Amino acid sequence: MLTNLLRIELIKILNYKAVKVLLGLHLFFLVMVVFLSSRISIELPGFNPRNLLAFPYVWQTVTWMASWFNILLVFTVIILTCNEFAYKTFRQHIFNGLNRDQLLVGKGSVILMLAIYAFLVVFFTGALFGLIYSSDTGYSDLFGSFHILFVYFLQTLAYMVLGLVIAILMKGTGLSIVMFFLLRILIEPVFRSFFEPAFRQFFPLKAISSLTPVPEFLSISSESQITTDGADMLTFESMGLFTHQLPLSTNIVLVAGYTLLFIVLIRTYLHRINL
Amino acid sequence: MGAILEIKGITKYFGRICAVDDLSFSVNKGEVFGILGPNGSGKTTTLAIVMGLVNPMKGTYSWFGGDIPSDISRKKIGTLIEVPYFYPYLTLSDNLKIISRIKDIPFDDIDRVLKTVNLYNRKQSKYRTLSLGMQQRMAIASVLLGDPEVLVLDEPTNGVDPKGIADIRDVITGESEKGKTIIMASHILAEVEKVCTNVAVLKEGKLLAEAPVSELPGKEVKLLLSSEDNERLQEELSRSGIVKTTIPGDDHVLATLNDGVTPLQVNRFLVQKGIVVSRLEEKKITLESQFLELVKES
Numbered sequence: 001m002l003t004n005l006l007r008i009e010l011i012k013i014l015n016y017k018a019v020k021v022l023l024g025l026h027l028f029f030l031v032m033v034v035f036l037s038s039r040i041s042i043e044l045p046g047f048n049p050r051n052l053l054a055f056p057y058v059w060q061t062v063t064w065m066a067s068w069f070n071i072l073l074v075f076t077v078i079i080l081t082c083n084e085f086a087y088k089t090f091r092q093h094i095f096n097g098l099n100r101d102q103l104l105v106g107k108g109s110v111i112l113m114l115a116i117y118a119f120l121v122v123f124f125t126g127a128l129f130g131l132i133y134s135s136d137t138g139y140s141d142l143f144g145s146f147h148i149l150f151v152y153f154l155q156t157l158a159y160m161v162l163g164l165v166i167a168i169l170m171k172g173t174g175l176s177i178v179m180f181f182l183l184r185i186l187i188e189p190v191f192r193s194f195f196e197p198a199f200r201q202f203f204p205l206k207a208i209s210s211l212t213p214v215p216e217f218l219s220i221s222s223e224s225q226i227t228t229d230g231a232d233m234l235t236f237e238s239m240g241l242f243t244h245q246l247p248l249s250t251n252i253v254l255v256a257g258y259t260l261l262f263i264v265l266i267r268t269y270l271h272r273i274n275l
Numbered sequence: 276m277g278a279i280l281e282i283k284g285i286t287k288y289f290g291r292i293c294a295v296d297d298l299s300f301s302v303n304k305g306e307v308f309g310i311l312g313p314n315g316s317g318k319t320t321t322l323a324i325v326m327g328l329v330n331p332m333k334g335t336y337s338w339f340g341g342d343i344p345s346d347i348s349r350k351k352i353g354t355l356i357e358v359p360y361f362y363p364y365l366t367l368s369d370n371l372k373i374i375s376r377i378k379d380i381p382f383d384d385i386d387r388v389l390k391t392v393n394l395y396n397r398k399q400s401k402y403r404t405l406s407l408g409m410q411q412r413m414a415i416a417s418v419l420l421g422d423p424e425v426l427v428l429d430e431p432t433n434g435v436d437p438k439g440i441a442d443i444r445d446v447i448t449g450e451s452e453k454g455k456t457i458i459m460a461s462h463i464l465a466e467v468e469k470v471c472t473n474v475a476v477l478k479e480g481k482l483l484a485e486a487p488v489s490e491l492p493g494k495e496v497k498l499l500l501s502s503e504d505n506e507r508l509q510e511e512l513s514r515s516g517i518v519k520t521t522i523p524g525d526d527h528v529l530a531t532l533n534d535g536v537t538p539l540q541v542n543r544f545l546v547q548k549g550i551v552v553s554r555l556e557e558k559k560i561t562l563e564s565q566f567l568e569l570v571k572e573s
Contacts, residue, residue: 008376011369012362083362092360094327095427096377097350274329 005106006113012080013110019076023114026072027121033065034129050133052215056144058130060215063152066122067212070156071180073114074163078176081107081167091275100270108263111160119153148212154252155211158259162204165266201246204258210251277340279304279425279456280325285334287320287480294320296480297334302458302473307451309467309488310460311566312477318460321477322356322429338425350378353423355431359414363403367394367413370402371420380421388416391446407434415443419450426450428459432466444470464566476569483569495519496532498541501554511548517541527554 013019040049052061084090090103098106126149134141163180170176184205192200200206246254280302287295295317302308310318323329325336327345338348361370371385389395392412397405405413411434418426431447432440447470451457461467467474468488475485502508509521509528517536522529532541538557545552 004376004379008373011365011373011376015365015369017364087362088360089362091328091356092374093377094346095349095352095354095356096374097346097348098377099327099344099346102346272330274323 001102002105002109005102006109009106009110009113013113016080018079022072022076022079023117026069026118029069029072030062030066030121031125033068034062034125037061037065038129038133053129053133055130055134055141056146057215058126058133059145059148060212062122062126062129063148063212064215066118066125066152067155067209070118070159073118073156074159074180075177076114077107077111077160077163078167078180079173080110081164082171082173082176085171086173094275100275101267104263104267104270107164111157111164114160115153115156118156119149122152123149151211151248151252154255154259155208158208158211158255158262161259161262162208165262168266168270201251202254204255207246207251207254207258210245211248211255213245277304278302279306280336280338280458281341282321282325282336283334285321285324285331285336287317287324287329287331289320293480295324295331298477298480298482299334300475300482300485302456304456305451305454306473307447307457307459307471309471309474310458310477311462311464311467311474312460314462315479316477317480318477319357319429320480322427322458322460326352326354326356326427328356350421351423352425352427353418353420354427355414355418356427356429358433359410359417361402361410361413361417364401366399366401367405367416368398370413371417374417374420378421384420384422388419391419392416392442408436408439411435412439412442415446419446424455426455426457426459428457428461430461430463431459432461432463440466476566495534496536496538497558498530498532498538499524499527499554499556499558500530500541500545500552501527502545502550502552504550508545508550508552511545511550512541515544517544529558 034053038050038053042049051057084093084103093103093106094100130142163176166179166183167173167176170179188203188205192203192206201210278301282301283299285295285298286293298317298321310321312318320329324331325338327349338345339351362373365373367389368385371388372382374380375382375385386395386398389398392415394409394412394416397409402410402413411432415431418428426447428447432443435443444466447457447459451470451472457470459467459471471488473485473487476483500508500512505523505526505528509523512518512521512528512530517533517540519531519533521531530541532538538555542552542555
């Protein structure tokens, strides 16, 4: 049945212009931003910003840049889910013999497909620019920070699941998008501000966005830093920036937990409502 | 005949409004079962409950004797409730492919159903380009996909032109002749009368009557009678014990016969009494008049 659900969703996606446009924009913006960043040149001795695109740093740089465009993936999920309410096709699927869990699994398969798409886009973009801007690349360099791609994969999954939750609750595309933005830029930040800085990292959107942190621009770009062990004076933390960050492993567990919680909540809600 | 659908004590409120109130009835295999009722009587809510869209607050229902889960049961049912629901940006073929995949039906059947509803030449058209009538025919095509054992139709002729209505009626009659069970809610009573074998009449969510069409309450035979002396005709009939009521008209007497009494017996009786009947006409009792009487009585 899972394959069938996936094929059903593919019929809907592959023939839908809006999805093609959004995914095309996602690819275009990401490649353009990485390309433009590769054109930046700073005339400072011992300072080479192109190191950011060399292996293994390129994975961190590209995933961080890609995270700016996760919003387009969330829009795709919101549009596809809200269409089901607007066209009342969830109802039709129920008539035809799907149950409510299968409706959710169908949308879950869309999210999985989009996350794999985003993963591949980031992988190929990173690999391309990494090969161009790395010298004497060894395998250890190439896959040095490769795990960050899987962290990015989790991030896209978490964002899109949150988008799904909002779309099912709101049912309208416009309202869902506005709600997502409000949650991202107003509701959670305001709510977070009432808590101690160390505790703020545990909020869902903060935890999700922290999965792909800003690369250590200064230390990576500084050629002396790359070759000098233990010189951490140019890290963000040493400069008092991005303090109170959770360890990556803790953050991963936290986001995975939130994602599961979102799924359980939306499943419960979907079983209770009249479609 | 086994029950295809059995509803027991279903109740549903939307806020403070009672949409369905302790409703129970069953539909047997091969019946063309009409659900009648004025607007807001609970017809669509009842169908939405048994099709898994709306959760009842009380009561239960089961399809096919309750041996298989309701979502699997629904794969054996062709359903059209209110208006057709399709993806407007997809072609007719792609829309039907989605349904085929859900119901595990081979794609070959898509051509057959599109030909049945005369939409085969529009197979590759986007659904949004269809006229209202065509959309309804497309909905019928989706209902027939996979040759389901049961059809559930809610106002199947909504928005369809007279030719389309006749076509849909033919489809329903054809499916019924194949032994299919059809459950149909409609407010077009003439349509229901033409195709249904059994009906349930609802009002404000309550079941007023459930019976074969021929046995509905209020199905008495009424006769329009005229003679040279209508006054005497009415007098004799009133004393005869073969009629329930007599009502004088301008140039006739309207008599409601007792159960089992035939117009021939009435004519014989009047001849014996020396009354020459110049007009003896059976007044056709339509489902509509019965329905209105039932709804009014309640």
